[in-house]
Each structure stands twice: as structure tokens, then as C-alpha cells.
Amino acid sequence: MAVSTYYIKARPPIVLYGIGAVLAVLGAGLLVASGANGWGVLAFVGGVLLLGVGVLCASVAYFSARKLQVSVALDDRGYSIRDRAGSHTGKWSEVTKVTQGPGRLTFHNRDGSGFALYDTGRQSEQLDALAADISDRLDRDRGYGGTLVQED
Template identity: 35%
Template sequence: MPGAEPSQKPDSSLPDGTTRHVLTPRPPFRGYVIAAVLSLAGAALIVIAAAQGWANGWIALFAVLLALGIALGLTATWSMIRMRLYVDLDASGYRIHGAGQDRSGRWADVTRAALTESRSRLTLYHGQVARTHIVRPGVGDPREMDELAADVARRLDADRGYSQQP
């Protein structure tokens, strides 16, 4: 699954020691199937209507059906790309961006981190009241959240001077 492993990209704009986790939703298969059916049906009906000499109104209607199928496929792809969530972790803190948000914080301010049982949300606690929620987009891959939680734990331990024994 794309984005399941954290990536360090030396050729990107990420500073050294920064890990980028990309949380992606699962592809909208149902939307793609409906788009394909609409597109194929529209195209086939246009060919049949033209070959049989049907009225131009029918051909226009089938062209609209074809256009709706293409639009649905493009919309499904656009929404999947737009819902990606990027979580950048470095020695000093984190930055969450994408999917309409841009938040950041320092490890020194995080008092606790907890992953929900369903592995759909990682919560970073900042004292008794403040919270930062990292929510897996759509019905994404739980392994992405496991990797993120493990990396957050390593970063928190390193910030506090703890050592992890193998």
C-alpha cells in the first residue's frame, strides 16, 4: 500500500533527520466501478445510437452519461489525492499538513501519546486540556498509523533522553 512506510527523501525539501509519514485513504473502488460502468455504457450507447440513426437528442443524452462517468472517475481520484495527510517528524517536533490542515508542535510540550484501539487516531496530549489528533483519512491502512505511532514514541523517548533497549 502506498505510504505504508515512512520515507526519508534525501532529494526532497525535508531537512536531515526528518521522517515524513504519508497517511492515505484507500482508493474509492466503488466510485471507480460506477464511473467505469457509466462511461462504458455512455460510449456504447453513443455508438449504437449513431449506427441506428437515432435522434440527436438520444446521442446527446448518452454523451452526458459518458461525461458523468468521466467526471465521477476524476472526482474520485482528486478526492483521494486531496485527503492525503502528511506528518513530518524531526528531533524537535512535528508538523501535520495536508487535507486542509497545517499544525505543528514541539516534543517538549507533548505529555503523552495514545493510539486508539481501532488504530484510526493518534492523540498527542499537551498537558491536561490541549490535544492534537492525527486521524487516519478515510478508511486508510492501519499499518500506516502503527508506523507513525512507533516513530512518535522513538522521538518522544529521544527528546526526554530515554534509551530504547532492543
């Protein structure tokens, strides 16, 4: 079976985008109005500052959403998960079960440890496809089914 890669994206920070857009429009409007009406340097500087803060807010929103993306790569031997904190790898032989709840997949390992993948972007179809792929790979590794348990 080939390597499968899934990307779980964080929900974009819509509020921060909105604040950035409003500040940028206000700043641009103040720049135009100050130039057209001769309001002076103070209004011009205020417009530049508002426009700059608006662009900065939108940039922070964009880059924070990209940084919160998680990639999950699955192959026949195991998995590799990369997020902002680093990388987590494991072998299918170490996984006892994988449970799925609303917006999350939880890996349970033989040594009692575990970790969860959360889907903050509400992409349930993608999380369901990832869960099905994990279940198939566990089946192939062990030769049995029933490794994915639905939680409420």
C-alpha cells in the same frame, strides 16, 4: 535523527469510481449504438452526457482521495502535519503523551489540548511505524520511555 515523512491516505471512494465506470460504459455504448443504428441526435447527446458524467464522477473520486491525504513530518524538534484544513506544528516538549487506538493516534499536549490522526485507509502497518517513530523521538527528546500507550 533525520526528518521522517509519512503519508496517510484516505480510503479511495470505490462506490463513486464504480458509478463513474458504469455511466461511462453506458454512455460510450449509447454513442456507438446511436451512430451504428442511426438513432438520431437525442441518443447521441444522451450518450455524450452519460459519458461526461461518468468521467466527472471518476475525476471527483480521484481528486477527493488525493485531497484527503495527510502528511506527517517528524524531526528532532517536533512534528508538522499537513492536511486539507492546513498545517499543524508542535514541539516534542509540548507533548505529554501519545496514545494509539484502532485506526488513530492521539497527541496530548501540556495545555490540555490535543488532536487525533485517523487512518481511514486501514493502513495499520504505516500507523504503527509512525507511532514507533513518534515514541522514539519522544524518548530522545526526554530521555525516558513508555510514551506510547495502547488503547482498546
